[in-house]
Amino acid sequence: MTAHAPAVSMASRAEHVQRIVTPGGVTAWLVESYAVPLVALEFSLRGGAAQDPADKPGLATLLAGLLDEGAGPYDARGFHRAVDELAIHLGFGADRDSISGHLQTLAKNTDKAFALLKLALVDAHLAEADVARVRSQLVAELKRDANEPDSMAAKAFREAAFPEHPYGRPARGELSSIESLSRPDLLALQQRLFAKKDLKIAVVGAIDAQTLSEHLDATFGALATENDLADVAPITLAGVGSRQIVTLDIPQTTIRFGRPGVTKRDPDYFATVVANHILGGGSFTARLFREVREKRGMAYSVYSQLNEYDRCPMLIGAAATKNERAGEALRIIEEEVRRFAEEGPTEDELDKAKKYLIGSYALRFDTSTKIASQLVHLQMDGFEPSYLDERNGKIAAVGMEECKRAAKKLFGDGGLLVAMVGRPEGV
Template sequence: MKIEHWQTSEGSDVYFVENHDLPILDMSVGFPAGAARNTKATAGLAGVTRHMMSLGAAGMNEEDITNAFADIGAEFGGSLDADQAAFTLRTLTSEKEKAITVFNKVLHKPDFPIAVLAREKTRIIAGLQEAATQPESIANKAFMQALYGAHPYGLPEEGEEETINAITQQAMRDFYQQYYSAKSATIVLIGDITKSEAQTIANKVASGLPQTPAVKALPAVNLPVAANEQKIPHPASQAHILLGYPGVKRGDLDYFPLYVGNYILGGGGFVSRLTEEVREKRGLVYSVYSYFIPMSELGPFQIGLQTKKEQASEALKVVNDTLKDFVKNGITDEELKAAKSNITGGFPMRLDSNKEIMGYVAMIGFYKLPLTYLDDFNQEVNKVTAAQIKDAFNRRLNLSHFTAVIVGASD
């Protein structure tokens, strides 16, 4: 796949894939304005800022913005994770000028209307109160806090009641100016336009963004120095268990050995070791999984499962024993062959629409991965050896310093 890359005069990175199969343009604009840019006192600000940008801009209210896109059949969206805030647009090429005009108003001239902020605070706080009763939400929040401590990855993405209440219009304006800088923007354009059209569109996007300094990198993650187990009471009949360790960054040299190895350990669904040991042999769970989430800094390696309260300690022991055996003794040639076949066979399916391709190209752009990442993916998977997997898991996971959170453990 040919991905073209250049920078605008403002310093925005542009990634372009020309494809005239359908008369459609997909675009996304991403910023290092994710939840890890919050502080303890401002938890939730990144998400509220991104969401509020689409609820009033350049004098248009929320309904005006929604209708302007709907009238021309355009789809507008947004997302936020710890690293990144992003906006997306899908439009017929024939309507692209109108669609991009509205899209740029949202990016360039957010109004952050005070009345809408008050309404959104009420909605978000109701959601936080509901989440505080749900074992899965409790487990996720406690796990990230326990794993990352004072690092911003440990902050609750949605915020806390008191930090949401404290958000002001000025705080959102300041956050926007600092983190939505043209110098740090990643613009992705895919579809039915020429390169010169892509350059014109990208220049319009970049020129209207805050011309503030490039956003600094996040602090490095400190590795845990001891094991940490938290048991949180909950009336649910099932115990929710999460355990893990800081894993990998995007672009990490160990990524492919860890990715393929984890497919065998717990990423491959019913063909994984964890499923075999915890579900098939012992019937302790319906599902158990493991994954690495690569991020700007070390994202989590996480194992998750649910089981009956009275079986929680047994299930956790089986998981730990399976993990220890995997790290100590490695994998078989048969397991490696099957994993490679499943991963490489399924990879083209992930690239069967422009929207999916856009997601991958946006990832390549934001994390500064090689432009050949998608073309090289299967080749990199096939190069992985059993020895590399064993070596990577041994170096990267200190099993004696794992974090475990059990919500609803039996007394």
């Protein structure tokens, strides 16, 4: 079930966001809308795979995968049946810096949906049989990825970029240690991470503030007040200028590349968003697409994007090409990065990028679930609802000099950390 209709028509998006603080101390952002009889909730808890013990990577991913595998009076099959019978969407996931969850339900089933969410959060069984079953699924994925070029390139890149750091460890674990992940490990991590501190919640749909407040206290109120997060040190992406080559007997080479980025608090952040769009974020109009695919036909897809972990902002990108053209493709990518850093954009590129970024922003708010997701991300980044109204103005305000300055800051000397999987020639 997906809310395809717009959740609310917003001349000002920010003015529709209500801040809720429940009697039990749970905070949330709410956008009330009765255009469709749906309620969408997104939440995020600070502390994801980066909180895994060094010798137990994959623990947060395994924990997230088990929350809906039996809880309260339901075994795994019964819990899934209860969710499916009410057409409820309920799921959980873990990334580097957070454990998150989503809930979507028909308004008439809100009571039951919140009750199921509560069971998953505070009374998940984490039964030995379910742990073994979900762990075996992760093992199957890891075995598949062990010979999958994109996964291999991501692994080589990650290990070179973040040596001796939690970000360098595999979020889904590794074959050598995943079997050691146990129920006591999961319970210990859950106890450390599941708390009201750093809990961010956004709700969009057919529910009023009072009713939501009651549900939030009933659902999240039993969580501990404080979490117990291990410190994750800030790190700058390492290995810039190096090549990590993994030999695999396949006809094409997968390329992963990156360099340090800028944080969302950087005064030039919006200018770097524009600069990246021009370089590789704008698909058919981007320089990398034009030079690598259109002019030379070397790759079906090539892109760059800004990616910000809590403790490390970065620019990353990827491409794939025939082995015999891998060196040439990499050279073109590096030349374009360096040239952009030195020369900046053209007026036409700058104008088209800003128009696209401004015009496409509305697509992030065309369903209730998308709006809730955006609101949670804003909270995790420490922004106010006013960002929703200010963002396009900040993009529009990026001038030529600002974009040139951001390009120099973002692309520097053009040096890249590169990971390649295949039999690349000319490197």
